[in-house]
Amino acid sequence: MAFHWTIGIIRVVANVQNVGTGAAEEVKVKVSIEGEGEEVHYRRDLKGSKKDVFNLGDMAPGEDRDVSFYFFTNPMFGGRKVAVTLDVAEARGKFGTSKVLTFDIGRSVPTEEVLAVESVRERRGEVRPVRSELVDVDRVPSGSRTKLEHGLAVIFGIERYKYTFPAAYKARDAAVFYKYCRDVLGIPEERIYLSTDDNATKGEFEYVFEPKDTPREGWLKKRLRDPERAAETDIIVYLGGHGFPDLSTGEPYFIPYDVRPEQATNGIPLKKIYTTLSEFGARSVVVFVEACFSGASGYRKGGEEVLLAKGMNPVFPVLESPLVGKRTVVFTATSGKRPSNNRDDLRHGIFTYFVLKGLGGEADLDGDGDVTVMEMYEYLRREVPKKALEPPLDREQVPGILPDPKLLGEMADEDSGGEASEVRDGRPRASGGTFGAGV
Numbered sequence: 001m002a003f004h005w006t007i008g009i010i011r012v013v014a015n016v017q018n019v020g021t022g023a024a025e026e027v028k029v030k031v032s033i034e035g036e037g038e039e040v041h042y043r044r045d046l047k048g049s050k051k052d053v054f055n056l057g058d059m060a061p062g063e064d065r066d067v068s069f070y071f072f073t074n075p076m077f078g079g080r081k082v083a084v085t086l087d088v089a090e091a092r093g094k095f096g097t098s099k100v101l102t103f104d105i106g107r108s109v110p111t112e113e114v115l116a117v118e119s120v121r122e123r124r125g126e127v128r129p130v131r132s133e134l135v136d137v138d139r140v141p142s143g144s145r146t147k148l149e150h151g152l153a154v155i156f157g158i159e160r161y162k163y164t165f166p167a168a169y170k171a172r173d174a175a176v177f178y179k180y181c182r183d184v185l186g187i188p189e190e191r192i193y194l195s196t197d198d199n200a201t202k203g204e205f206e207y208v209f210e211p212k213d214t215p216r217e218g219w220l221k222k223r224l225r226d227p228e229r230a231a232e233t234d235i236i237v238y239l240g241g242h243g244f245p246d247l248s249t250g251e252p253y254f255i256p257y258d259v260r261p262e263q264a265t266n267g268i269p270l271k272k273i274y275t276t277l278s279e280f281g282a283r284s285v286v287v288f289v290e291a292c293f294s295g296a297s298g299y300r301k302g303g304e305e306v307l308l309a310k311g312m313n314p315v316f317p318v319l320e321s322p323l324v325g326k327r328t329v330v331f332t333a334t335s336g337k338r339p340s341n342n343r344d345d346l347r348h349g350i351f352t353y354f355v356l357k358g359l360g361g362e363a364d365l366d367g368d369g370d371v372t373v374m375e376m377y378e379y380l381r382r383e384v385p386k387k388a389l390e391p392p393l394d395r396e397q398v399p400g401i402l403p404d405p406k407l408l409g410e411m412a413d414e415d416s417g418g419e420a421s422e423v424r425d426g427r428p429r430a431s432g433g434t435f436g437a438g439v
Contacts, residue, residue, distance in 0.1 A: 010070060010071055010072060010103070011068060011069075011070050011175075012068065012069055012070070012071070012084065012101070012103075013066055013067070013068045013175070014029075014066070014067045014068075014086055014101070015064055015065070015066050015067075016029060016056060016059075016064060016065055016066075016067060016088060017059075017063070017064035017065075018059040018060065018063050018064070023058055023059065023060055024058065024059040024090045025058050025090055025091040025092065026055075026057065026058065026090060026091035027055075027056040027057065027058070027059050027088065027089070027090045028053055028054065028055055028056065028088070028089050028090070029053070029054045029056060029067050029086055029087065029088050029089075030052055030053050030054075030086070030087040030089075031052045031053075031054070031067075031069055031084065031085070031086060032052065032084075032085045032087070033071055033082065033083070033084050033085075034082065034083040034084075034085075035082070039073055040071055040072075040073050040082055041071060041072055041073075042069065042070070042071050043069065043070045043071070043072075044069050044070075044199075045069075045070070045194070045195070045196075045199055046070070046189075046192075046194055047195075047199075049199070052069075054067045055160075055198065056160065057160055057166075063166070065159065065160065065166070065171075066159075066171055066172050066175075067086070068171070068175060068196075071084070081102055081103060082102070082103045083100055083101070083102050083103075084100070084101045084102075084103065085098055085099070085100050085101075086098060086099050086100075086101065135345075135346055135347050135348065135353075136357075137176060137348065137353055137356040137357055137360070138176055138347075140176075140179045140180060140183045140184060140360070141184065141360040141361060142183075144183065144184045144185070144186065145369070146184065146185050146186045147186035148185050148186050148187045148234050149186065149187075149188065150229070150232045150233050150234070151181075151185060151186070151187040151188075151191060151233065151234045151235070151236065152187070152191050152192075152193075152220065152223055152224075152233055152234075152235050152236070152282075153178075153181040153185075153187050153191065153192040153193065153235075153236040153237070153238070154193045154208055154209075154219070154220065154235070154236070154237045154238070155174050155177055155178055155181070155192065155193065155194045155195070155237075155238045156174065156195050156196070156200050156204075156205070156238065156239050156240065156241065156254075157170045157171045157172075157173050157174020157175065157177070157194075157195075157196045157197075157200070157238070157240040157241065158170055158171070158196065158197060158200045158240065158241035158242070158255075158256070158257050159171040159172070159196070159197055159241075160197045160198065160257070161241075161242065161255070161257055162198070162257055162258050163258075163259070163260045163261070164242065164255075164260070164261050167240070167241045167242050167291075168342045168349075169342050169347060169348050169349055169352075170196075170240040170241050170290065170349070171196040171197055171240075172347065172348065173238075173240045173290060173348050173349050173352040174194060174196050174238060174240050175194070175196070176348070176352075176356060177238045177240075177288075177352065177355075177356065178192060178194045180356055180359050180360070181236055184359050184360060185236065185359070187236070191223070193208060193219055195208075197257060198257050198258075199257075200241070200256055200257045201256050201257050201258045202256040202258055202259055202266070202267070202268065204256070205254075205256050205268045206268075207219055208220060209268070209272065209273050209276045209277075210276070211272075211275075211276050211279060212224075212276070212279040212280055213279070220235075220276075220277075220280065221280075224280040224281075224282065227281055230280050230281045230282055231281055231282070231283055232283060233280075233282045233283055234282065234283055234284045234285075234286075235277060235280075235282045235284070235285045235286070236286050236288075237273070237277065237285070237286070237287040237288070238287075238288045238290070239254055239273075239287070239288070239289050239290065239291060240290040240291065240349065240352065241254065241255060241256075241290075241291055242254075242255040242261060242291060243255060243270075243289075243291040243292060243293035244261045244262075244264035244267065244293060245264065245293050246264055246265055247264075251269060251270075251271065252269070252270045252293040253265065253267035253268060253269050253270070253293075254267055254268045254269075254270060254273070254289075254291065255267045255268075256268060270289070273287075274287070274328060274330070277328060278326070278327075278328055282327070283327065284327050284328075284329075285327060285328040285329070286328075286329050286330075286331070286373070287328065287329070287330040287331070288330075288331045288351075288352070288355055289330060289331070289332045289333060290333045290340060290349045290351050290352045291333060291340060292333065292334050292338070292339045292340040329373055329401065329402070329403075330401065330402040331351075331355070331376070331377070331380065331399065331400075331401055332399060332400040332401070332402070333349065333350075333351035333352075333384075333397070333399060334351070334397050334398065334399065334400065335398050335399065335400030338395075338396050338397050338398060339395070339397070340397060341388050341393060341395050341397050343387065343393060346387075350384055350387050350388055350397060351380070351384055351397075351399055353387075354379065354380055354383045354384055354387070355376075355380070357383075358371060358375075358376050358379050358380065359371065359376075362379065363375050363376045363378075363379035363380075365378060365379060374405065377399075377401045377405065380399040381398065381399060384397055384398070384399050385397060385398050
């Protein structure tokens with residue numbers, strides 16, 4: 001199948017890796033584009049930011065991070081090639097270097113080649129281009145019948161944190177989840193909110209999840225103000241990053257980019273997110289949480305995992321089904337006292353990897369062309385634990401779901417007047433229905 005360029009927004013992902021033996025301090029990447037402001041236009045994100053410097057922070061030996069941005073050309077663009085320069089620098093000034101990536105926008109190329117382009121690796125002042133490592137889920141399946149034209153998606157993925165260790169692959173998880181919302185679930189781009197790393201501040205969370213009955217504006221509120229339109233809307237939410245519990249109550253909080261984990265109550269309580277989502281009267285709400293809330297960082301030093309907050313023992317949150325609304329389902333990366341995990345061979349969180357595989361059709365357990373909520377749950381419960389136990393990880397991880405699966409069945413019965421509710425209209429019905437992601 002051939003994919004062709006169109007005059008539109010082009011997303012670039014570059015990978016910066018410390019392949020030396022020592023730590024790199026305060027790594028920064030500056031993006032510049034030849035002809036910027038004339039025929040070619042740069043954007044850091046889909047909200048229109050023009051910030052061209054990415055602060056990657058300190059990078060341990062072997063650690064790598066993705067830098068993603070966008071550019072687009074004028075409709076009358078006269079050239080065939082666009083030159084993008086990445087200048088990499090670190091605090092000591094010894095290993096700074098630059099790399100020019102050239103895009104031939106006049107030829108037909110597979111979409112994944114456009115998104116992968118070349119990566120940048122830094123080693124003692126040398127930069128060598130390598131192919132980005134695309135795994136199977138990064139290639140979005142085509143042919144989905146689902147068209148959620150009234151759907152909304154909110155996606156947060158925080159890999160780099162201001163005050164604590166990175167949450168590996170979470171920005172990448174979010175970027176690929178965005179593509180699945182657009183190309184598999186059929187949600188229009190203008191109805192998808194994506195925020196990663198230093199854009200995913202506490203203020204952004206509060207703006208997006210502003211409660212219904214307040215005088216302030218909010219991203220969801222502005223799109224769900226009309227009750228009739230809200231009743232036709234399916235909401236998909238993805239949260240990828242660190243979580244931490246209130247040490248006195250066990251209540252789980254999601255940690256934005258600019259909040260210290262040891263001050264978790266300054267973060268975003270999951271309870272508030274679930275309550276706000278239920279207030280809008282949407283037809284359905286499905287939430288995916290790629291985080292654990294034990295205080296584990298996923299970052300290892302000297303063979304031992306480092307806690308997000310120094311001097312604190314792991315604690316485990318209190319997760320209760322009554323927190324979610326009647327038409328809300330929450331899939332969690334882990335349950336009980338187990339951490340969520342990533343795998344370098346997958347280049348994703350294990351949970352997110354299989355969520356994407358499931359949305360792409362792998363979770364269609366009965367082969368009827370649709371993926372139901374319960375099929376997704378059963379698929380995740382089967383695949384995630386197996387992958388987490390494989391060497392070299394060898395860990396336990398069991399995904400969870402809220403409310404309890406038994407309650408999902410009761411909710412489906414209520415919605416159908418006592419009959420089993422097997423929805424086949426391509427909508428992600430929370431009450432035991434379908435994602436409609438048949439491919």
